[in-house]
Amino acid sequence: MRRTLHHLCLIGVFVSLFNGLQGAEKSRISPYEVDDFAVASGKIDDLVFGSLRKAGLTPARPCSDEVFVRRVFLDVLGMLPEAGEARAFLQDKRSDKRMVLIDSLLARDEYVDYWSMKWCDLLRVKSEFPINLWPNAVQAYERWIRDALGSNMPYDRMARELLTSSGSNFRVPQVNFFRAVQGRGPQPVSDAVALTFMGSRIEKWPEDRRRGIESLFSRLKYKPTAEWKEEVVCLDPAPTGPLETILPDGRKVKVSPGDDPRVAFANWLMEPGNRWFSRAAVNRTWAWVFGRGIVHEADDIRVDNPPCVAGLLEYLEKEFVENGYDQKKLLRLILSSRVYQLSPVPSCDDPRAEAMFASYPVRRLEAEVLQDALCQLTGTVEGYDSPIPEPFTRIPASARSVNLADASITSSFLEMFGRSQRDSGMLMERNNRVSSAQRLYLLNSSQIQSKIERSWRLKTLVRDHRGGVADLVSAIWMEVLSRSPLPEELRAVVAEGIPSKSGNKEMIDDLVWALINSKEFLYRH
Amino acid sequence: MSTQPGLNTAPEHPYGMNLSLGHIMNRRESMRLGLFGTAGLLCAGNVVGSATPVANAGTTPAIKAKAKSVIQIFLWGGMSHIDTWDPKPDAGYDYMGDFRKAIPTNVDGIQLGELFPNMAKQADKFSLIRSMTHRNNGHETAAYLMQTAHAPGERLAYPSVGAVFSHFKSPGYKGLIPPYVVLTQPQGRFSEEGFLGPRMKPFATGGDPNAARFEVEGVISRGITDARQLARRDLLKKMDTMGAAMAASPQIAASEEAKKQAYELILGQGRDVFDLSKEKPELRDRYGRHTFGQDCLAARRMVEAGVPYVVINYPGGWDTHSNHFSTMRRQCPQLDQGIAMLLQDLHDHGLLESTIVWCCGEFGRGPKVDWQPPWNGGRNHYGNVFTSLVAGGGFRGGHIVGSSDKRAEEVQDRPVYPVDLLGSIYALSGIDTKARLPHPMGTEAYVLPSAAEGAKSGGLLTEIM
Numbered sequence: 001m002r003r004t005l006h007h008l009c010l011i012g013v014f015v016s017l018f019n020g021l022q023g024a025e026k027s028r029i030s031p032y033e034v035d036d037f038a039v040a041s042g043k044i045d046d047l048v049f050g051s052l053r054k055a056g057l058t059p060a061r062p063c064s065d066e067v068f069v070r071r072v073f074l075d076v077l078g079m080l081p082e083a084g085e086a087r088a089f090l091q092d093k094r095s096d097k098r099m100v101l102i103d104s105l106l107a108r109d110e111y112v113d114y115w116s117m118k119w120c121d122l123l124r125v126k127s128e129f130p131i132n133l134w135p136n137a138v139q140a141y142e143r144w145i146r147d148a149l150g151s152n153m154p155y156d157r158m159a160r161e162l163l164t165s166s167g168s169n170f171r172v173p174q175v176n177f178f179r180a181v182q183g184r185g186p187q188p189v190s191d192a193v194a195l196t197f198m199g200s201r202i203e204k205w206p207e208d209r210r211r212g213i214e215s216l217f218s219r220l221k222y223k224p225t226a227e228w229k230e231e232v233v234c235l236d237p238a239p240t241g242p243l244e245t246i247l248p249d250g251r252k253v254k255v256s257p258g259d260d261p262r263v264a265f266a267n268w269l270m271e272p273g274n275r276w277f278s279r280a281a282v283n284r285t286w287a288w289v290f291g292r293g294i295v296h297e298a299d300d301i302r303v304d305n306p307p308c309v310a311g312l313l314e315y316l317e318k319e320f321v322e323n324g325y326d327q328k329k330l331l332r333l334i335l336s337s338r339v340y341q342l343s344p345v346p347s348c349d350d351p352r353a354e355a356m357f358a359s360y361p362v363r364r365l366e367a368e369v370l371q372d373a374l375c376q377l378t379g380t381v382e383g384y385d386s387p388i389p390e391p392f393t394r395i396p397a398s399a400r401s402v403n404l405a406d407a408s409i410t411s412s413f414l415e416m417f418g419r420s421q422r423d424s425g426m427l428m429e430r431n432n433r434v435s436s437a438q439r440l441y442l443l444n445s446s447q448i449q450s451k452i453e454r455s456w457r458l459k460t461l462v463r464d465h466r467g468g469v470a471d472l473v474s475a476i477w478m479e480v481l482s483r484s485p486l487p488e489e490l491r492a493v494v495a496e497g498i499p500s501k502s503g504n505k506e507m508i509d510d511l512v513w514a515l516i517n518s519k520e521f522l523y524r525h
Numbered sequence: 526m527s528t529q530p531g532l533n534t535a536p537e538h539p540y541g542m543n544l545s546l547g548h549i550m551n552r553r554e555s556m557r558l559g560l561f562g563t564a565g566l567l568c569a570g571n572v573v574g575s576a577t578p579v580a581n582a583g584t585t586p587a588i589k590a591k592a593k594s595v596i597q598i599f600l601w602g603g604m605s606h607i608d609t610w611d612p613k614p615d616a617g618y619d620y621m622g623d624f625r626k627a628i629p630t631n632v633d634g635i636q637l638g639e640l641f642p643n644m645a646k647q648a649d650k651f652s653l654i655r656s657m658t659h660r661n662n663g664h665e666t667a668a669y670l671m672q673t674a675h676a677p678g679e680r681l682a683y684p685s686v687g688a689v690f691s692h693f694k695s696p697g698y699k700g701l702i703p704p705y706v707v708l709t710q711p712q713g714r715f716s717e718e719g720f721l722g723p724r725m726k727p728f729a730t731g732g733d734p735n736a737a738r739f740e741v742e743g744v745i746s747r748g749i750t751d752a753r754q755l756a757r758r759d760l761l762k763k764m765d766t767m768g769a770a771m772a773a774s775p776q777i778a779a780s781e782e783a784k785k786q787a788y789e790l791i792l793g794q795g796r797d798v799f800d801l802s803k804e805k806p807e808l809r810d811r812y813g814r815h816t817f818g819q820d821c822l823a824a825r826r827m828v829e830a831g832v833p834y835v836v837i838n839y840p841g842g843w844d845t846h847s848n849h850f851s852t853m854r855r856q857c858p859q860l861d862q863g864i865a866m867l868l869q870d871l872h873d874h875g876l877l878e879s880t881i882v883w884c885c886g887e888f889g890r891g892p893k894v895d896w897q898p899p900w901n902g903g904r905n906h907y908g909n910v911f912t913s914l915v916a917g918g919g920f921r922g923g924h925i926v927g928s929s930d931k932r933a934e935e936v937q938d939r940p941v942y943p944v945d946l947l948g949s950i951y952a953l954s955g956i957d958t959k960a961r962l963p964h965p966m967g968t969e970a971y972v973l974p975s976a977a978e979g980a981k982s983g984g985l986l987t988e989i990m
Contacts, residue, residue: 030770129682345771362776418723434779436786437703437728440743444791449746492763514760519777520767
């Protein structure tokens, strides 16, 4: 009854508004795309569009500004744009505003937070079983990763430091690359080396190559110190003879006694013309942006697993090396492509299309990002602490979930949504599939409900938009989905009877609840 | 109790016995077949034992898979065995403390501690393993051992028996409720899913089944009426613009499917399973109007709905270093009432034949009472020997397996190791204990450790299977 009354009172107010918006409605296919064709503007586009054409596939339309702003915030910072940030971008009339936004995001601290999380997955930053770094080493290791990304350390230097450093794992953080492996022998260590720096799974190598790389990591020594859980990782001084072995490409190598064979490996890895190193890096960065590699799985590069777009890896590798292994420049190159800026709505239903990047692949938000987005929207916080192992750790409530340095510090939410366990460094350890348990949590848990009900941000929003329903609804849409409501969405809300003045908070809560549970919110798109 | 070789329809079996016919060997027959090692026969009850080496468990075709579901009752902290299911009335006050009496049961020769009068009336439905042993006295490590059968400290974190069971059994399960449910809280300090990952994590209900409304996390939400639930679902449908625009995308479709399943729990038949008010009040009374009793009732309702694996983590601790006797006096009657009624009710519903119920803690407790301060009558952790209960799903009731010595301090005969207990549960469920488990890195990992890996075994519980 009440709903009907509201409906009647409000309908007049909206007639004019709807008429105004209908023009926009006609020019749009969906709010996610613009009515245009994707036109190549760089080499990435040439290669991807070219291979699509050859396969008889059509790329999606370009994405709308609304989609772009949300997407690039999520992909670069791991967070939603604030309503004000989204609005500013949408109102910006400059033709190069997308590039301006990309550059400004790459300069922000949250970029370091979010990409550190990815690197910590890869480098297995975890204090407890089965990695057992313990909290002190976790802090040192994560700090180093964060600093390396913050200063945009060239990737070759980063890799060399991780591969060849020696010293205490509390004081020389890089040596934790070796400490954070399940096992101390040359086999698990070279597994991790090949996976991390060659994107390759060693168990698929021929026997002699496997033996070769293992021998290059056979002279590592782990020495305990007087400090609890501290270890010194260094070259084992015991062997007195030279080490004669083969490199992963089969070439012979001889390491003199006293020399560190790890250096011989690093030299080979970063030799000009050795594609293993740069190919793994660019493929992984691509996978971090698109959710799948040009070679897929992104850490299973081998001859019999061909790239899905010919020439693309070679091009990215060349750019990466010529730019001095600059990771931000590589990311910028990818983000500025038209391929990255395609709509998520496919133009053809060919099952091959998505694997060839014919549209932006939609993916559920990662556990940490989703948790942070829910906190950001509602103005609530999640506390994390860990009573074991010592020293006790308490994370300040102001920290984002993506900032959690230690995979052993977690919550049932993060586990349910497939946060990486960081046991192996494999990309597939992060699980972004949806499950009914996740849906149950989002649809009907007391945690989500109380976040919405307690949200001071939502209360403020209602208070600040007493003028009219259209304003309030637009503001809610901008907060949750980074765009204005479509006319039909607005109509549906009005039909529901969302009241014009403060009034029924429960209905507003339910509207926010519905948007949070929409696929548009749950998926990066 | 007699052997009828003529009924044996599985001549290919090396031991020439077919337990699927409910065929039981007597002592003489067993001896003739040479099934026994040094362990003798245990006859506090009326049955005899044999031991199939666990290494052969995967190839024991004679064990018919009868169990479709499992209810695991876990007594976190470690319940004392001497006060409960392995009483030693002759051991004296220093051992028996306050509970010096043992009571008879409805099975000749089986006695229980005095705090278990209800279970005494159901002794024909369960069997007790009084020679359970692993010699591990740490909570986390012993709990890991009891629920994975793998040695703690191996390189891999193995999944629990519940995760393994639902991994193998859930493909055939089409129910609405998740296949692996914990009532009501997870154990903590134990990763149930192990390396199988979040997919095999149990669904923990939260809430209290003894409360006016059993608020199952995500299923039954406080303060949200059905009318509001329905209105919200409609609203969500209208607001899901992207879901409509991209309905063909596999990712979006998967999400829609997950949502559908979730709503079948929230608004459909799924939640009815958790609605204990659908039971007669008298029945609820008989289970006991306490959390554990109603946990047991909820477990029965889930099994009835086909849920493969249900864990009841006892709502209270058994780590009775001090205040031992008062804690036992408070908790045992509830445990007694809940288990007794669960077995009776499963039987009445015709579910006991297909449902394994097993109950134990991670270890027992020191049979000699710590009278000295600061314990003042407490009992310490004790993994050398303790008691486990098994019932249903192909386990025969009314028997005692193994025994402890006269003071319940060591295994007297027929040691039963975690491998044997879990191996028997798997065998009755048709799970090959040599089957490989999917490890995310492709590492070789199997359901149970083999003898070659140093796992100690006293043999499957074939004497009661």
